[in-house]
Amino acid sequence: MLRRSTAWLEKRGIENPRFDVELLMAHALGVKRLDLYLQFDRPLEDAELASVRALVSKRGDQEPAAYLLGHKDFYSLPFAVDARVLIPRPETELLVEHAVAALEGVDAPRVADVGTGSGCIVVSVLHALPEATGVATDVSGGALTVAAANAETHGVRDRLTLLQGDALAPLEGREGVLDAVLSNPPYIVRGDPSVASDVATHEPDVALYVSGEDPNELVERIAREALPLLKAEGFVAFEVGHESAQDARARLETLGYLDVTITPDLAGIERIVAGRKPA
Numbered sequence: 001m002l003r004r005s006t007a008w009l010e011k012r013g014i015e016n017p018r019f020d021v022e023l024l025m026a027h028a029l030g031v032k033r034l035d036l037y038l039q040f041d042r043p044l045e046d047a048e049l050a051s052v053r054a055l056v057s058k059r060g061d062q063e064p065a066a067y068l069l070g071h072k073d074f075y076s077l078p079f080a081v082d083a084r085v086l087i088p089r090p091e092t093e094l095l096v097e098h099a100v101a102a103l104e105g106v107d108a109p110r111v112a113d114v115g116t117g118s119g120c121i122v123v124s125v126l127h128a129l130p131e132a133t134g135v136a137t138d139v140s141g142g143a144l145t146v147a148a149a150n151a152e153t154h155g156v157r158d159r160l161t162l163l164q165g166d167a168l169a170p171l172e173g174r175e176g177v178l179d180a181v182l183s184n185p186p187y188i189v190r191g192d193p194s195v196a197s198d199v200a201t202h203e204p205d206v207a208l209y210v211s212g213e214d215p216n217e218l219v220e221r222i223a224r225e226a227l228p229l230l231k232a233e234g235f236v237a238f239e240v241g242h243e244s245a246q247d248a249r250a251r252l253e254t255l256g257y258l259d260v261t262i263t264p265d266l267a268g269i270e271r272i273v274a275g276r277k278p279a
C-alpha cells in the first residue's frame with residue numbers, strides 16, 4: 001500500500017510522496033508513522049484500505065496534507081489547520097525566533113500579530129514567554145476561530161485578545177502600548193507563476209495575495225500604523241516575499257525605523273525584516 005500509493009502520488013507530481021503517504025496512512029489507521037514499519041506485514045481491513053485510499057486520492061488531487069491531517073507542527077507545537085487558514089511554514093518560525101530573542105529581556109512584553117491566521121506566530125511567542133500578552137488581528141472571522149482554538153490548546157487563550165479587522169485598525173487609539181508588532185502578511189502578486197498549484201487551489205486567497213502589484217503593500221501599511229502604537233524602542237518584524245527584503249528595508253528606514261535588519265531563511269532567501277522605533 002505504501003509503495004503503490006507513493007508511486008501513484010509521484011505520477012501526479014506530488015513532492016516527497018513517500019513522506020505524505022506515511023503521514024496519511026498513519027492518520028487513517030490511527031497509528032504512529034513508526035508503527036507502519038513495526039506492523040509492516042499486518043493485512044489491512046477493507047474499511048482501513050478505503051480510508052487510506054480516500055486520503056491518498058485527495059492528496060493526488062493536490063489537497064495539502066496538513067488540511068487532510070487537520071494539523072501542522074510549527075515551532076515544536078501542533079497547530080490545528082483547515083481551509084480557513086494558511087498552513088504555517090517553516091520559514092515563519094524565524095520570525096518567532098527573532099521576536100522571542102528580542103523580547104526575552106523585556107518585562108511583561110505586549111505583542112501584536114497582524115494577519116494571525118492559525119495564530120501560529122502569536123501563540124508560539126506567548127507559549128515561549130509566559131509573562132507576555134498578545135493581541136492578534138485578522139480580516140477573516142474563520143481564521144480567528146481557528147486561532148482561538150489553537151490558543152486554547154496551547155494554554156495561552158487568557159493572554160491573547162483576538163480582534164477582527166483590517167491590519168492594526170482594531171487597535172487605533174491605544175498609543176505607545178506595544179513592545180512588538182509582528183506580521184506575516186499576504187505578499188504574493190496575483191498571477192505569480194512560482195506559486196505551487198496545490199497552494200493556489202486550496203489555501204485562502206485572502207492569506208496569499210496582495211490587492212495590487214506591490215508585494216510590500218501590507219508591510220508598509222502595517223509598519224506605518226505600528227509607529228504610534230509601539231513604545232519607544234519597540235520593534236516591527238515581518239516575513240516578506242522572495243526578493244522583497246531590500247525594498248522592505250528601504251521602506252522601514254523611510255518611515256524612521258532604526259537598526260533595520262534582514263535575516264535569511266535556511267534556503268538563503270532574505271526573509272525576515274525587522275526595525276526598531278526610535279527612542
Ligand SMILES: C[S@@+](CC[C@H](N)C(=O)[O-])C[C@H]1O[C@@H](n2cnc3c(N)ncnc32)[C@H](O)[C@@H]1O
Nearest residue numbers: 088115116117138139140166167184185186207
Ligand atoms: C500569509 S497569512 C499568515 C497567517 C499566519 N500568520 C502564518 O504566518 O501562518 C496572512 C493572514 O493575513 C490575513 N489578512 C489578509 N489581509 C489582511 C488585512 N488587511 N488585515 C488583517 N489581516 C489580513 C489573512 O486572512 C491571513 O490569515
